[in-house]
Amino acid sequence: MDPAALIPTPDAIPVHWGWLQLLLQTTLFCHILLMNITVGTACIALVGYIRDRGAPSPCTELVVRAMPFTIAFTVNFGVAPLLFGQVLYGQFLYTSSILMAVFWLAIVGLLIVAYALAYFAKHLPAGSGSGRPAVAVLTALLLLATAFFFVNNFSLMQAPASWSRYFAHPRGLLLNLGDPTFIPRFLHFIVGAVAIGGLAIALWFRWRRSQGEDSADRWIGHGCRWFSFATLANAGIGLWFLASLPHGLIPPATSTGRLFLLCLAGGSVFALAALFFGLSNRAVPALACILVTLALMLGARSLLRATLLAPWFSLEQLPLAPATTPFMLFVLILAAGLALIAWMMRFTLRAMDGGGQQP
């Protein structure tokens, strides 16, 4: 069956697709960063609990305490790119979601349970006998399962050629495991998350050290090691991912190809720099470099998606039904909301700094 015949007709967008793409990329950057912190720190805590046979450490305690917050913001910042993603690629995303509907909907349940467990673990007393390690480990596994299904969906939406499997399996139980890029793609995300999770731990303890906590140095090093080795591993996985792409998919001679190579090369250079800083326990410059890497890699991801969908679709084809007033209003509300958040944070954290306590 011709995949083109299966692709739904898209609805009209209210502003030029460039604005929506900008919003998508920006909010996705925030979401991926937060997701990396959530999933990455959860994985590090998982390993820590297993390695130490459930014994708590400042690192695992930090992760358990912070988990409800990071999950909340990860979910919140996941809403926006999912929204803008649906506006630009709804015809692909809805379709792939339906093909794997059972798993896609299961994400809601997984997240509710993971989130509830995160609160539960936070309120359990520290110590191996309290059950906290088990709850934290379970939370981490649930988050990994969520990530697994997300990667399935976002790779399946880019593969209309495999959609005809629906006719034999219409009950929403399809996954994209047959895609040769799937495993390296998933590992690339998860190992990247572990790297940034390690860096987040290092940055937290760096701040604690600035508050006078002497034992924090050990955990800065711990976090940086996780960051560095995970980044190193992820470079290899990235190459695997690249090699798994169809040969000649993105010809380097094209403008898209050049841009793609530029993103990859730039991202790699900054990743190397971040690795260097990580190995020398310099968390802040490592953060700066890895944020650039993340932005460039998300750019490469977007170009890869455009290339994979190119036989059937390009964003320029989206019909436009202009309605700019709501867009302007949203920009105003966003600005007001961010200003309000900044103000609230400022007066609250200042007051809490005075109290010398942490949430």
Add this chain to the structure above:
Amino acid sequence: MNYPVWQLDFAGGGLLVALIAVFHVYIAHFAVGGGLFLALAERKACRENSPAMLAYVRAHAHFFLMLTMVAGAISGVGIWFVISLLNPTATSILIHTFVFVWAAEWVCFLVEIVSLFLYVYSFDRLPPGRHRLLAWIYGAAAWLSLFLINGIISFMLTPGDWTETKNIWDGFFNPGFWPSLAFRTFFALIIAGLFGLVTATWIKDRSLRTIWTRFCSRWLILPFLFFFAAAIWYRTALPPELQEIIWTRMPSVRPFIDGFLFCAPVPVLGGLLLMMRLPAGLSRLLAILLLLVGQIVMGCFEFVREGARRPYILRDYLYTTSVARGDTGRLQSEGILAVAKWVRNRQITDDNRLEAGRELYNLLCLSCHAIGGPMRDIKRLAASYTPSGLDAMISGMHTFHPVMPPFTGTAEERRALAWFIAHGLNNRSDPPPARLAGKLVEIPPFDPAANRFVLVAWSTLGMRYVAEVEGLLSVFPPGNSLRAQLIERGETPTIVNQNVTLRYRVEHGFTDSDRHSTPTGDMLPEEDLFTADGILLLPTSRHGFDPYPVVAIEARDNNENLLAATKVVAPVSTEMGCATCHGGPAGPEEYTGLNRATALNILEAHDRLSGTTLLASAQSGAMIRCQSCHADLMVRARGEADRLNLSTAIHGFHAHYLRGREADACAFCHPASPTGATRSLRDIHASLGLTCTNCHGTMENHALGLLQQERTAGKQQAARLMAPLMPRAVVDDNAIVPRNPWINQPDCLHCHVDYQPPATDTTSNTWTAGEQELYRNRTDESGRLFCAACHSSPHALYPADNPHGERLDVLQPLQYQGNRLPLGANRSCSVCHTLDMNDELHHDNSLRTFRNE
């Protein structure tokens, strides 16, 4: 059409949406009202300078945070997920139309999260005023979220001018926006109080518990009047036609309206009760119960809102089937399988009918009807239908069920869908073509040289049917009528009705189990005619189903000397089509279309659609007779003056399900199918290829004629039934000639003008002027010999060909003239006349050679 369908069976019909939505919406409203609750509760604690009271606020804030963040926020995402899986088309329209409203709502969500975290984790660390400010900010952001999402939710029910302008603000500030916002705002405050009670009644300290319980109770009482006023405002803001549909034509929504009206005031009463100092256990129990009642109120409201939207998901724009209203006509002509992207069967064949039906079900039904599941289970709802019955039901389902959309596909697709549901899922089938046993009848002797008398007899109706379940329901009671004329042969034959007795005797059987004796009796002499009415016959003999009982009639003088004898069939059939749609074990052995189960289903449907209580009456032992309310000339029942007569009521209703058909529409109910067990159409016209509609018109026109008459008589129900019916072959309703049932009928002379060969084979919209003009009451030119005496009953005119037995409907022609033709045809004048006749005394053209021998 545009997207694949997640093939759910048990969990279909929106079960997943319902499960997540009812749960989420309650917590989401708690999240809105809870912000104000926290701000005011903290202000109260600060004013009274009570650390203990503040401790309660802190504990409640933690409870609030966890519930709204974990269950509320993620289940909100869950609703988004699930609607995009179950109705991606509608979701896509909502997302694309309101993308920046959603985006603004996301900003509010972000502000909510930040402010709530800061609020909950900064107790005792911020100055009280600043701390409360966080609660106010949270509350404002949460309410703004409601403001934004309310615009989209209310849009789905009342899109207003958006359907024309496509302007986002027309859609957002739709007619339902403000009342819905007010309603949800005040409901959110009540819900905040309900959840507050849950934590307040668990306070251990008695006096503190009392303080906070009373505080929370006020949240149940004070907003209630505004909440109720907003509910009334919301109702009045709905378009009048929508109000009419919800409150009068959607019985499925009624329990939720009642549930809402009954439960909504309960929190007020509970609040008043909790204002008193109750034992801790009792107040906790009451708090939990009130919380559940609140959930019921919310659930009922959302079900009413969702129900009112049906058959649309975006009212007046997009059906729940994901078909845009504007595409309906195109899909009905092109076919949905040809247009839908995610189907495998583009053409329907005998081999793929079931599979294509399944695909059609996925596209058009699954979004509302589960298969075997709790949400509007199609197996249960369609259990009473055969495939053809369901096909008819689907064709007209939107007329009397305003929750259903019109079928958007071709007739062939409709049949495939019905086949999948009725046969594929429910294993129902239409009766196979009947196998007729054949019936032999001995022809009575007649000696033209010796016999002085000729006895002719006929049934007044050639198609006589019975639909009655003893003790339960009578639609058409049994009671055949016979007519006979005794003619003394001669140069000028005379009709005899003095000093003779005509006695009829039905062959053995043909009565129900309570009436064992063979019907027999004397016919009543009238002027030129002998009559026998009310002969209780049923089509059952010892051989099984036999719709053509043979009646022997003898004429004797006062000394019991036999003057003449003949035979005639008295047709009677129970092969009604009721069971096709109304269920019941319609079996090929009995061919009884109205059984006990069928009757109960009919009564239930009548109650549901007409607001009667017939089922309860029947179940209490009363036998329901349609003619008690609906006039019926056939049984001389006057009915009730303001109700439609029976024929009009039945045809006027069922025509909506049988539109666009030809004679097959008639055979749905009447025993006229050419493959049925009765095959009532057996006369010369049938063998020439004419069908019911050649004389009676199509189902639509037939019904409209009856309705027109009743509308003229001022019966509003007739006008309502006429509105959705489009006449055929005429320009509009006004071209339909009004007619009374059993009086204004088609007649032979409408085609056979002046007894000549017809210029057309079709007459419709032309009726006899009165009862005396009916074929069965008309005579020849002499005014004494009835038309039917020589031509037999309607639908069995000589030379009739009865498939149950070749002689059955030509007994008298065979007896008197040795052929199958009308008596006297081809100059067989000697049947009655002892001289050859050269004048056409009976009617013009009567001496010519029979054309269709």
